[in-house]
Amino acid sequence: MDWVDNHLELFSILILFGTLFALLVLGTSIAVGLAFSGILTLSLQVDIAQLFSTMGEKLFNGLDSFGFLALPFFVLAGNIMNQAGIARRLIDFAMLLGRRIPGSLWQTNALANMLFGSLSGSGIAAATAIGGIVTPIAREEKYDMPITTAVNAASAPCGMLIPPSGALIVYSLITGGSASIVALFLAGYVPGIIMGAAVMAVAYVYARKRKYATDKSPYLMSEVTRTFLRAAPSLMLVVVVIGGIVMGVFTATEGSGIAVLYSFILALFYRSLTPKTLLKVLIETAAATGIILFLIACSNLMSWSMTFASIPDTIGEMLTSLSDNKYVILLLINVALxxxxxxxxMAPAQLIFTPIFYPVVTAMGVDPVHFGVLMVYNLSMGVVTPPVGTVLFVSCSVSGEKITKVIGPLLPIFAVQILGLLLITFVPALSLTLPRLFGV
Known part of the structure; x- marks a missing residue:
């Protein structure tokens, strides 16, 4: 018992992470694992009489923020846009942009995922909608299907960085607004494009090796105009919402409501929204946001327990004992993530590790916005890696390819994306130039 009292911070770390991972191995939901690990850690330092009242207070306080409204509204806007049938219009526009590059269909897939992901904010939605259209065409044109699946899977998460991004909103809320949603949105553009460009670069090499033909037909003004006008109403969502937020016309939360209104009007204009489909969209949105918000509430309890037990300080001391160079620390954190x-x-990893690493890096002078972009870029790659690679599983189910065949083509893409991650890590200006340019 004396050892526990003398090494309370270290023992708290063991209890916290030991309980969490034991519960996850047993198949407990992540939210319950977060809550119980926080409660057990808190019980080391708080009387049982106060424990349950403190627990309830922290659970409810975790959601007591007006800014949380932005999350369900952006999810709803994305779901409505998915239902509006915009994928085909974006595919045509992306095909126009990338048709002269070797492997034009792969380039189209990556570009369309970047465009569609920025509207839906969901890697799974992008992989399903865009992959569902590209896959039959790729099979018909004799494209390599494992590579096609890999390109679709690796480019789908770009929308988690290119705003409006739910992952960036969650990070902002976890940090208590220290990194503003507006700044994070602006900071996400260049890293999101880098992630997509990495996929396109590897796809280019694959296409050149296989000597795929390119479309060298001239661009006709009538074709360009028609294709752009078909895609423009969907793309205007980003211009209206992000432009309005950046220019200070409305807040991010108000912008999320405008995004819902705009996407609803667009869906009615396309005649793709019936009362039945609207009800389905509302139910899916309620289920998705309910899960995320419950995770955030349980995460807040765990985060408060960690802070109360000085766990972030202890981990920070461990990291800084290895090096006092912030870029070395960021490199170690990147490897860990x-x-x-x-x-x-993505969501549970953000909720668990942001409260741990955030105080460490900000104490070393790392910009909170820069670190947020790093975290989201890093963890976005995780949704494409088995055994929890949800976007990879969806892409494979869409194309009918086995995961074992797709892993090989994915590895070079991951290698280039990791180079992009290092570039963003060591050149903060790639993330911070746009926010600073707009003064946010």
Whole structure:
């Protein structure tokens, strides 16, 4: 008992993470694992009489923020846009942009995922909608199907960085608004494009090796105009919402409501929204946001327990004992998050590790916006890696390819994306130039 009292911070770390991972191995839901690990850690330092009242207070306080409204509204807007049938219009537009590059269909797939992901904010939605259209065409044109699946899977998460992004909103809320949603949205553009460009670069090499023909037909003004006008109403969502937020016309939360209104009007204009489909969209949105918000509430309890037990300070001391160079620390954190992303989905990984690493890096002078973009870029790669690679599973189910055949083509893409991650890590200006340019 004396050893526990003398090494309370270290023992708290063992209890916290030991309980969490034991419960996850037993198949407990992540939210319950977060809550119980926080409660047990808190019980080391709080009387049982106060424990349950403190627990309830922290659970409810975790959601007591007006900013949380932005999350369900953006999810709803994305779901409505998915239902509006915009994928085909974006595919045509992306095909126009990328048709002269070798492997034009792969380039189209990557570009369309970047465009569609920025509207839906969901890697799974992008992989399903865009992959569902591209896959039959790729099979008909004799494209290599494992590579096609890999390109679709690796480019789908770009929308988690290119705003409006739910992952960036969650990060902002976890940090208590220290990294503003507006700044994070602006900071996500260049890293999101880098992630997509990495896929396109590897696809280019694959196409050149296989000597795929390119479309060298001239661009006709009538074709360009028609294709752009078909895609423009969907793309205007980003212009209206992000432009309005950046220019200060409305807040991010108000912008999320405008995004819902705009997407609803667009769906009615396309005649793709019936009362039945609207009800389905509302139910899916309620289920998705309910899960995320419950995760956030349980995460807040765990985060408060960690802070109360000085766990972030202890881990920070461990990291800084290895090096006092912030870029070395960021490199170590990147490696840790890449490993975590293999075994854990985006939301729980953010909720668990942001409160741990955030105080460490900000104390060393790392910009909160820069670190948020790093985390989301890093963990976005995790949704494409088995055994928890949800986007990879969806892409494989869409194309009918086995995961074992897709892993090989994915590895070079991951290698280039990791180079992009290092570039963003060591050149903060790639993330911070746009926010600073707009003064946010």
């Amino acid at each position: 890449l490993v975590v992303g293999v075994f854990m989905d």
